[in-house]
Amino acid sequence: MGVMADRLEASLDGLADTREFGSWMVAEQKRIFLLCRRMLQDVEEADSATQDTFLKAWLALKRPESRDLDDPSKWVTRIAINTCLDRLRSRRWQFWRKRPHPDDEATVLSMAPSADPDAERQVMAREIVERLERALDKLSNRQRAAFTLRHYEDRSLAEIAGILDLHVGTVKVHLFRAVEKLREELHDLYFREGRK
C-alpha cells in the first residue's frame, strides 16, 4: 500500500513539474525560436535547435542542484545560444547542407500589421527589417550572438557577457565590429529619408 502511494505521489509530482515546465516554455518559446532563427538563418534548423534547447533545459532542471535559478530567462537564452554556436561550428563541415527555402519561412513567419497607414511605406519598412535579418549572415558567430542579444533582446553588455561567457570588453569589440558590418542596413533602418 505504501509503495503504491509513493508511486502515485511521484507521478503526480512529475505531472505538476511537466505542467509548470509547459507554461514556462509557452512564455519563452517564441523568443527562443526567433533567437535561434536569427543565429542560424534557417527556420527548420532553428526549430530543431529550439527543441534541443528546451530538452536540455528540462534535463538540467531534473537535476536537484539546478533547481534554484535566479534568472531562468537568461539561463535558457544561454542554452539556446550555445546550442546555436555548436550547430554553426559543425556547419562548417556540412558543405552539402541545403539552403533554406523562402517558402518555408513564409508559412511559419509573418509580419505584424504596421500602424503606418501608408501602404508603400509599410512595404519598405518590412523590406528593411528583413534585409537586416539576412545581413546577420555577414557577421562572425560571436558577433552575431552579441548583436542579436543587444539589438533584438535589448540586453545590457554585462548580461551579454554573462550569457556568452566573455569579458564586457570583448563583447564591446564584437558589437563594434557587428555595427560596422551592418552600417548600411542600420542606416536605412534608423535614418532613411521620410522615417522621422
Add this chain to the structure above:
Amino acid sequence: MKHWTETDFEQGLYGLKDRDAHLDECPECRGELERLTQERRRVAAQPEVSREFLEAQRRNIYRRLEEPRRNWVAWRWVISAAMLLALALGLTLQRSRPTAPAISDDQLFSDLSRMEQSAEPKAIQPLHSLFEE
C-alpha cells in the same frame, strides 16, 4: 553646441557610447535617441510566428521528453526477453549434452601420454614407412 552624429546615435544604441554632457542638456538629441530605441524595440518584436507552428514544436518537445522513458521501457523488454531466451537455451543444452563418465587419475595420465606420442600429424605417418627398412 554640437549635436550627436549618426555614428554617435548608433554607438549609443548598442552600448558603445555612454550618455554624455551634451545628451543631458540637449532635449533634441535625447528625443532622437528615444525615437531610435523605440524603433529598435518595434523591429525586435517582428516577425510573428504562426501559432500552429509553435504548437507543433511543443508537441515535438513533449514527444522527445517522453522518449528516454519509452526507450528504457522498450529496452527492459528486450533485456528480459534476451535473458529468458538465454535461460531456455541453457536448459536445452544442459539436457541434450551427453554426461561425460568420470575417469580415474590413471586413465587420465595414460590418455595424456598417448596424446603426446601421437603428436605428429597423421598425414605424415605413411611417409615414415618409406624410410624404414
